[in-house]
Amino acid sequence: MGKPAANSASILKDVRARLEARADDKDPGRNGKPKGVAAPRSPLKALGVKTSFVRSIAREIQTRNKPAMDYGAALALVDAAVGRKVREEILVALDVLERYRRDFAPGLFGRVEKWSAVADDLEVAEALGARIAAPALALEPSKIAVVKKWARLRSPGKRRLAVLAAVGLVTEGRREAATVLELAEILLHEEHPALVSAVAGLLRETTKVDAKAVQDFLFRRSIDGNPEILRAGSENLDAARRAALIAKLEAQAALVAAG
Numbered sequence: 001m002g003k004p005a006a007n008s009a010s011i012l013k014d015v016r017a018r019l020e021a022r023a024d025d026k027d028p029g030r031n032g033k034p035k036g037v038a039a040p041r042s043p044l045k046a047l048g049v050k051t052s053f054v055r056s057i058a059r060e061i062q063t064r065n066k067p068a069m070d071y072g073a074a075l076a077l078v079d080a081a082v083g084r085k086v087r088e089e090i091l092v093a094l095d096v097l098e099r100y101r102r103d104f105a106p107g108l109f110g111r112v113e114k115w116s117a118v119a120d121d122l123e124v125a126e127a128l129g130a131r132i133a134a135p136a137l138a139l140e141p142s143k144i145a146v147v148k149k150w151a152r153l154r155s156p157g158k159r160r161l162a163v164l165a166a167v168g169l170v171t172e173g174r175r176e177a178a179t180v181l182e183l184a185e186i187l188l189h190e191e192h193p194a195l196v197s198a199v200a201g202l203l204r205e206t207t208k209v210d211a212k213a214v215q216d217f218l219f220r221r222s223i224d225g226n227p228e229i230l231r232a233g234s235e236n237l238d239a240a241r242r243a244a245l246i247a248k249l250e251a252q253a254a255l256v257a258a259g
Contacts, residue, residue, distance in 0.1 A: 016086075116150065160194055
């Protein structure tokens with residue numbers, strides 16, 4: 001066993017101890033959600049720790065384990081946490097890894113593929129997608145084929161991971177609008193609330209780098225795309241074009257209602 005992997009076991013024990021100390025309002029049967037709030041089903045165990053504590057614990061872990069904690073150790077920590085399948089442990093580990101973003105390098109996406117096994121959990125999918133998968137995909141755009149596979153899976157978490165990963169191709173100076181719109185097309189009929197929001201957000205980000213491509217895409221797919229996604233995704237178009245799109249959507253809705 002290499003040094004980072006050996007250290008990860010002891011660090012993860014520290015993570016677990018700190019999480020359990022924060023789990024005052026623990027309600028495992030509800031995946032840590034407050035009473036009265038429906039929690040999505042998840043294959044992961046939840047300790048009931050409030051999300052607001054996760055980042056502070058990650059910061060404590062990074063500080064406490066210097067100088068041993070580095071990029072390699074952070075990767076090993078995520079590997080270990082994913083293997084244990086406890087939501088909050090994974091979220092802490094992902095937060096620690098994000099702190100080494102300047103060290104991200106080609107090859108990271110291969111790890112993300114393995115970690116996607118726990119992305120059926122929507123909260124983990126969001127953290128993994130936005131914080132790790134997006135910059136990892138930006139380093140290896142050819143991995144979009146894997147992302148498209150995620151987009152076609154039944155799991156809402158995997159589909160959300162796909163959308164959030166794709167954001168990496170249209171941010172921080174990257175302009176892969178055509179590739180991103182190919183992915184968005186797969187998910188344009190999405191009705192899951194978390195996915196509707198995510199796909200619309202991806203379209204808005206893509207508009208910032210190629211407004212004409214997004215405009216053409218939205219008008220072309222206005223016939224059969226989810227109107228909610230189309231409306232929310234068009235928010236960054238110029239006012240006149242957006243008004244024209246919304247008018248078209250309303251006219252089509254009226255025809256359907258009358259038919």
